[in-house]
Amino acid sequence: MISNIGMTEDELICSCLANDRLAQRALYDKYKKAMYTLAYRITGDFESANDVLQDAFLKVFRGLHSFRGESTLGAWIKTIVIRTTYSTLRKNKMYFDPIENVNSNEFLDWGDYLNTEYLEKAILSLPDGYRSVFILIEVEGYRHKEVAEMLGISVGTSKSQLFYAKRRLREMLKDYSY
């Protein structure tokens, strides 16, 4: 792994644009873990995550000339990874439940402790649509408007998917929390 070759991020970008393979490897190593984990959590399996990471980083290197610095490089790369992940899921016909009236008065208590191992299994067992929105909002910290833009859904759908995801998770975890 080539994680540090003594370059600033701007220098790294310039070198990557000049097709410096060492610099490209350094950029990949810097972000691969976070992006791979994200891809795995959303797709639900490592094989799909491998494909997503490869496709996404090729898009990063081929499209790096279009990076304008309006966000951080990491945020830009993450957006590419998320869009690539959703392209993959759409091919597998990812499904978003139709919007129903969300009961805003519903009560949900996460308790004092949640087993991490069971939480991960529960997240992975959610339907694609629920899981995607849950990961992006609760794990990655995006807002509903941002999620709606990235996934091509409405803010209402994003909110309802999150609601159902949490409800389902709580049901699955009730035996593993206290």
Next chain:
Amino acid sequence: MNEFNKQTLHKAIASLPEYSPPSTLWDEIGLELENDLSKEKLLSELKGLPSYNPPHKIWSNIARKLAWSENPGSRKVFRLASWKRVGSIAAAVAVLLIAGWWFQQNKEDSANRLSYSVETVNDELLKRDWNDDEDAFKQIEAICKNKKLICERPDFKQLREELAELADAKKDLETAIGKYGTNVELINQMKKIELERTDILEKMVDKMI
């Protein structure tokens, strides 16, 4: 939705494990990037390949065949394969006209009378079209004095040669038209020469821009 103890969820999320991709994944990415570079290099080399102009007779052949396919056998179409042949064909038509006139004058037997009609054409319009192009041609020649690099290029010189051939063909036709009276077929040939000349002048201007 009213959530309680949400910090419990966030604490559990923060403890979720991270995963690393297999080490071979970078090899595959590296290979794709190498392929990209090879493709770029190939494209760059392909762009540098020379291009070639066909000989000018190719257009003459195309124009001739287009004319034939538009009027298969129903009209007399003069061959445009070679501008130098236009004059000889015009002369042959002129001979036929003279022969017709002679028979008309000398044959007393009305049963064998050969008659023909002559359509008049406004040759002032003809001269004006040629003169308009002549001004454009003179301007091009003037520009060539300053833009020698462009005007000395093989493709540009070829266009000048084609213009010279058209001028020769025009002279031959003018001779035929002037001596033997205006004839629709000859006038049509003259029009074709003018159109061809205008086309060549446009190409010359395009190359200079």
